[in-house]
Amino acid sequence: MLHLLAQVDPGGVSVFATLINTIVKGLAMGGVYAIIALGFVIIFKATQVVNFAQGALAAAGALFLSFLVFDQVSSDVPRGQTPFTWWRAPFAGEGLPSVAEQWASVGLVALVAGLVVALLAGRQISAHALGVAFVAFLACRWLATRSGFTWLDSPFVSLLVALAVGTVVGVLWKGWKPPMEMLVAGGVAVVAQLIIAAIDTKWVEWMGNLTIALLFGALFGMFLERVAIRPMIGQPLFSMAIITLGLEIVIRQFASDSVRILSRPVSAPWAADLSLEGSDGGFRIGGAFYNWSWVAILIAAGLSFVAVNIFYRSKLGVAMRAVSFDQEAGMAQGINVGQVFAIAWALGAALAVLGGVFATQPPISQEGAVTVTTALVAFRALPAIILGGLDSVKGALIGGLAIGLAEIFAGEYLASWQRTLGAGYQQIVPYIVMLAVLLIRPYGLFGTPEVRRV
């Protein structure tokens, strides 16, 4: 070990430091695959469909985020020309986002986080009450920025006002009991955002935008499920999978049309800022360079895994597992199967969007922007779910990390064989690993073998 540590390659980085660096990089790459694979698994478990549209959803979501964070394709296009800036219109004046706008993002994050927690807890949420709360929130923010009501300037106050209005409406509407989890989670999210905001204000806006992009992905997923998958229930699984391929083709074509000429940056807050001296978007340990995006990916992948596991233990998650076990039996127990499908697609699509955003970052892509190849990340994540097993959450994480490690290690340590193996050989390593594992374990490492009856 000691002689390993002492060994130094020509670049001045010790072999050991390179090894650790490669492992972290591989895990980061695997983290992106794992996030997307989790989306695959959630959708597959609930609806038995391999969602080939995952890549297109990832690209569409990342594109949506890029429109939110970066609304100037070139400097001479005035702000507000792109279609997705409407959501900021109530808050925004001219010029750069104001503090109030950033706070508005905080409030939105809080609201959404509260909703997610309430959903996880399986509470019934009155859609009307939610709608009213949202409108009330927007109204508060509009009043705060346009009319000088300074007491509304705190988004926390706005949020409380909005939740109060929504609660009153909900109680009056159907005797709805306001879920405490919602308020608690909203508070927690506000505190978390405050901490992040204390570090750097640009994080606040970006996180708010990311949340909105995830929400967009979830809604988009629900829409696709309702339009294309629900009518197909009872048809062969192959047909359902191919339908998602058709969706992938259509969505991807629209998405790539927007980036064919200019790629669209997602402006991640950890990325290198060229206007600042010495900001290279990363840090060094033992001479080896670590990108901040690797850390972000690892945190996001870990949080996604934990969140999915918590979700499967909640009431709705149990319902989802019951439905994946037997749809008719679930229905007989009073589970709304349609709702379960919708939620599964919403979660799967939101995870796809998260993966898509990270797919624009190193180590997947060095550009930090949505390009025409962003959607292909889902095809690279397919070996991960096959390796881990199509219906295993644990398998998605482990499969994703394993595939990412294999790819990065092959790229790093077989580089001297490049001439024999061909340029870009590391990109097909996942498929070779997948083939090898499948021939030994046909249902992946953790997948449930299909019970076959005559």
Next chain:
Amino acid sequence: MACSVHQKFGEFDMRGRPKLFTSYEADAAIFPTTLQRWLVGFGVLVLFLMPFDVPLISGPVPDSWPVLSKIPILNDGLPFVRFLGDANWIRPMTEVFIFGVAALGLNILTGMGGQVSLGHSFFMGAGACTAAVLGGAEGGRFWGMGLPVWIWLPAAGVVAALIGIVVSPTAVKLRGLYLGIVTLGLVFIGVHLSRVWPQIAGDTESGRKYPEFDLKLWKEEEPLLAVSSADTETGWFGLNQFEVDDKQKIYMFCLIVLIGMAFLAKNIMRSRTGRALQAIRDRDIAAEVMGVNEAKYKRIAFAISSFYAGIAGALFGSFLGKVAGNQFDIFLAVEFIAILLIGGAGTVSGALMGTFFVVILPEAVKKVTEWLEHQQHDQGFFEPIANVLLTEGPGDLGPISTASISPGWALGVFDWNVVIYGSLIVVFLIFEPHGLFGIWTKIRNYWKGWPFTY
């Protein structure tokens, strides 16, 4: 009653009743009814006459013809059939024939055998590379042996079939979508291999020159039958009526190959192999219980399907003249799945109908757009429609852009093709899972029982 049975056709003829089949031979005939025989005969005749300047099919009826020249509608030739004679359609139709061969192959594997394969383009690429090496020019930058077409065309099929046999054990091991994703992996591996061996597959971007169709005995200079060169001066076989150029001769060549392969496919379907495959598709365990050797028949299915794909790949390469290895990618593979689903999986005529539909569609969309442009330009009757559909610039909300680069929200004609094709997959699967063949069956059954609904 017995005397009314027609021994010759095996049809049970009773007045006012649909005809019934009374023998197994009659039921399993290639064309079970007289109408089908006539329709197919007429279709093949039209296809054969299409490249030539035949009155009625591709041009106006001469004035010297006594009766037909008096009918006004025939002034430009037969409606619907006439457009086929247009020289613009020769190349798309040739592509239909080539893709038809490949689709027939996938139909045997996926439609008849029920094995989902997303790797058909890999086998096509394998066939194309074999053809390029065996038939390509000698002594160049790329490997080539300069052999004649009667060697490289069957060899392309055989090599692809051998690769198919090598791959087939995975199909025994894996089921359903697992198999689909593994075959998808094959495509990525294949595209990578084409980059690793440029001396076989040609340059990554531009590919290599493929052999020509000229019929030679061996490597002599003067071909027995020149297919790839125009001899408009003397005409084919020295007959001046048959003035054909190279495009038309390649058309004929591919048409003959397609007809041969279609009959082969139909006969495979009627044979013991076909019945075994259908049994495996319907319920594999039940098939095994009945004594069908699953591994053997899956191997056969893969071999036959890859044979078809290899032939189609070789034809495709020679038809285009130059193909890059990365053209045999996942989108091509998906196209064949789309062809099967749109046409109707499991039937030969469905596969051919689907091929016609999917391959001709881009050309049709292009023609319609051109026509709209003309309408707009000449201020024709449909100008308002053209104004709505065609975009004039970034501010215009028209969805179709005729410019080569389409910024903003308008999509170019090519993009619209892709979008339409993706939506067709979704729409057909939702509304008509049996595809075009299903529509045809419905129409036929409606008239069979007319005026009753059953």
